[in-house]
Amino acid sequence: MQALLETRDLHVAFALEQSRAPVVRGVDFSIGRGEIVGLVGESGSGKSVTCMAAMGLLDEHAHLSGEVRWDGKPLSVQDDVCMSRLRGRELAMIFQDPMSALNPVQTIGKQLFEAIRLHSADRPGRRELAARAIALLRDVGVPAPEQRLKAYPHQLSGGLCQRVVIAMMLAGNPRLLIADEPTTALDVTVQAQIIELLRTIRDSRGMSIILVTHDLGVVAQTCDRVLVMYCGRVVESGPVATVFDSPRHPYTQGLLASLPRLDSQDRSLKPIPGLVPQPHQIGDGCAFAPRCPNAAGGCYSDSPPPQYGEQDQLFSCFYPISVQSSRATR
């Protein structure tokens, strides 16, 4: 399967007064057609910056290196003219807070019309625009779409606003959607609805989706594949079932063990000790070594290369957890 979006050895560093803070440090990943890939990690792991880089949304303070490929061809993400031709039509992005993605002083209808007009080759008239907008709102499950066109964002709930944002995104019919924490600001019952909606869109339109989130549960229920990021690197990746069933990297296992679960009664939480290091504190070795129970001398000086486990599982660790013991502790 040819990848739709691919990054090779992607590095992003932000300029500080004296030095540079490396935020993304060599990320290789790819997403195929119709695939939902989860990008998980704690704050500061570089997951959002990786996506912003692929969308060409980083400003001049960011130093990029490495390669981004779109549909098999190199993509010049720093070329604004080229990227604005692709954005919305080929790849689109939605964010955590739907309220700030919408214009507070314009009606939902006006904003939807703008998106539709921007992405249609013909010049639709007012009636045609309204018909298409209503169809889009219906697609994303907004009740009574005819009336919503006249509503302002503050009159809608957070969940409805996120649906409107998704409808605007659908107007361009992109092939790849990057959703950055799309459900974090929403309540659990509404979160379940939005996750369901994203899966429906993937199934009906064959859209590829990159889901950026800190919530492992959301990934487990939504994604086909998962990439776990820590301090600007992908430490483990693979099919969701494999990675969550038998994590090989100690960080992935640590994350899973620190989640309380409804189905276990007396299990005490095992938090990962210590703190996520700041970008300037990361040395040459494995960034997780100071918090890792398996770390030995080599971990502090050398950075572990990725290696394959079972079923396309990829992990970067000198002392990975064996499959047997990993399954046993889950």
Next chain:
Amino acid sequence: MMNISTSPKTATAPLLSVRDLRCSFKGGTRSRLFGPLKRIQAVNGVSFDVLPGEAFGIVGESGCGKSTTAKLILNMANASAGSVRLRDQELLGLDDSAWKPLRRKLQYVFQDPLGALDPRMRVLDQVIEPLCIHQLHAPATRRRLAAELLQSVGLQPGQHGKYPHELSGGQRQRVVLARALILQPELLICDEPISALDVSIQAQIVNLLQSLRRELGLTLLFISHDLSVVHHLCDRVAVMYLGRIVETGPARQLFSTPRHPYTQALVSAIPHTAQASPHARIVLTGEPPSPAQPPDGCAFHPRCAMASDRCRQDTPALTDDGTGQAVACFEARLDLREVS
């Protein structure tokens, strides 16, 4: 009126007893410019007991009134009716001077630790401050107690002289906890204390709260939207929806056999990392209604798959089913009768 179903069947006198608590705000959108503001019933007849030494959880989605309930207990919002008793003392309607000694017994921790700390004060001094306000101990003793407490919540002596901005989110929340605990409160109210933290740090704070409970015999009122954490930490739980408690009971029992359709949906909506979820997934239609325009009858009926005509007209009362679990639902009780 409200029955005693919200207290467990034990002889222990409750530490905190909340009865038929109500609160309304003026707010919402006006029907016309300069028109009158609507009244929003944020808390609508909430009753529960917290026993000494237990952890009581309140869960619910945003706007259900869980935080307002905490603020009413702490006298940070004005209740319109009801009663809040700490042991035998009525707390509602007390003036500020009467509240001051009570603040020693009731302490609270909120979501945002940076907002709770003074940015220009070293963390050790911030932990000492409550002792100064309540004029407890000699200055040297205060210092020693604060340093000991900071260390027992996991802050090394090297960090005691730092300012809040020099610490991480998890460390700041530890400072806030230490400052709340220095007065040895009888009840600690935590409102979303870990929601702003990263996953691996959340687990550290949850474990800290658990060990503090064991060591200090702390009583906890824990408010959160995160059901898994509440299930993990709390002995008993109340589920709130639109200003009312819709279900309450022992945490494990309530989460393994939820009876109210809302609790069932809430439990099933929790994303699991395990492949086989213990509950079939229920995706609710619609969103929580606005408290400014609550539906007639049971507030949940517009989203409920089991709603009958009765649900659209009458509000079900919270009723104990005999197992320690209490449900406010007409249909759930019918269900149960069939089962038993």
